[in-house]
Amino acid sequence: MRASIAIHKLTSCSGCQSVILNLGDDLLVLSRLVEIRHFIEAGLNDFDADVDIAFVEGSITTPEDEARILKVRERARFLVAIGACACSGGVQALRNVKESGGWAGAVYANTAYLDSLAESRSVAQLVKVDLELWGCPISGRQLIATVRALLQGVPPVLPTEKxxxxxxxxxxxxxxxxxxxxxxxxxxxxxxxxxxxxxxxxxxxxxxxxxxxxxxxxxxxxxxxxxxxxxxxxxxxxxxxxxxxxxxxxxxxxxxxxxxx
Ligand code: SF4
Ligand code: SF4
Incomplete structure (x- = not known):
């Protein structure tokens, strides 16, 4: 039986998902290697599916993100955070270091419907993360290499140099x-x-x-x-x-x- 994956989205611009969608021939390779059960951007919607690897794009920025990431963690054998948002809070984490009180009002005519947390957090700040793939957006090459490595039962080798x-x-x-x-x-x-x-x-x-x-x-x-x-x-x-x-x-x-x- 093929291993299964899900690609989840929290608060983000969907850029990392778009990298996966734009993999071209490598997306066909990926779909032969694994069964893709949840990937909204590609039209596959089964949020509750149990999977071997859950890729998570986006930061924890809303109460909904907090609730969702707990469920994602429960349903995945490996959880891989993808992109700057999931790995560090992303550009949304500017609010963690700056006076951001007036920002929403400068953008939205009515802020009454916004429901954001005081800080933007990485996925690892809430649940156990097995691996982080960095970038804004991620490298598609790294993602494919990671899937291949995990399927072989070996830890992926990612650079830490500069x-x-x-x-x-x-x-x-x-x-x-x-x-x-x-x-x-x-x-x-x-x-x-x-x-x-x-x-x-x-x-x-x-x-x-x-x-x-x-x-x-x-x-x-x-x-x-x-x-x-x-x-x-x-x-x-x-x-x-x-x-x-x-x-x-x-x-x-x-x-x-x-x-x-
Ligand atoms: S050089 Fe690489 S790591 Fe630096 S901002 Fe550009 S894409 Fe990102
Ligand atoms: S070698 Fe120079 S241009 Fe290249 S990443 Fe380093 S500082 Fe930037």
């Missing part, structure tokens, strides 16, 4: 050194193939923290290059603002608004 290593292997010219761009590749986990620097753009941490992230040294280096301190501080809290090493550097560098107005 994006800089991939950048060097790709032969990129460093945007930090050559153009003084605020690249956070030196403190970000590899796995994307150095996507942004390969197109001349600085990394903004979507694969989360690398092994031994020396955020303080990098922050000092970026400020030393002449990038305004406040701008450097804000770079550390964007897509992965739920992570402590990045929060700590933001706290260290940030200048209270009243000092710069």
């Amino acid at each position: 994006v800089c290593q991939e950048c060097k292997r790709a032969g990129n010219v460093c945007v930090l050194v050559s153009r003084a761009e605020p690249c956070l590749g030196p403190v970000t986990r590899a796995g994307c193939g150095a996507l942004c620097p390969s197109f001349g753009a600085p990394c903004y941490t979507c694969f989360g923290a690398s092994e031994q992230p020396n955020c303080e040294a990098l922050g000092e280096r970026l400020v030393g290059l002449g990038i305004p301190q406040r701008q450097v501080a804000e770079r550390f809290v964007s897509i992965s603002s739920g992570l402590k090493p990045y929060q700590d550097e933001w706290q260290r560098l940030r200048i209270p608004a009243k000092q710069v107005d």
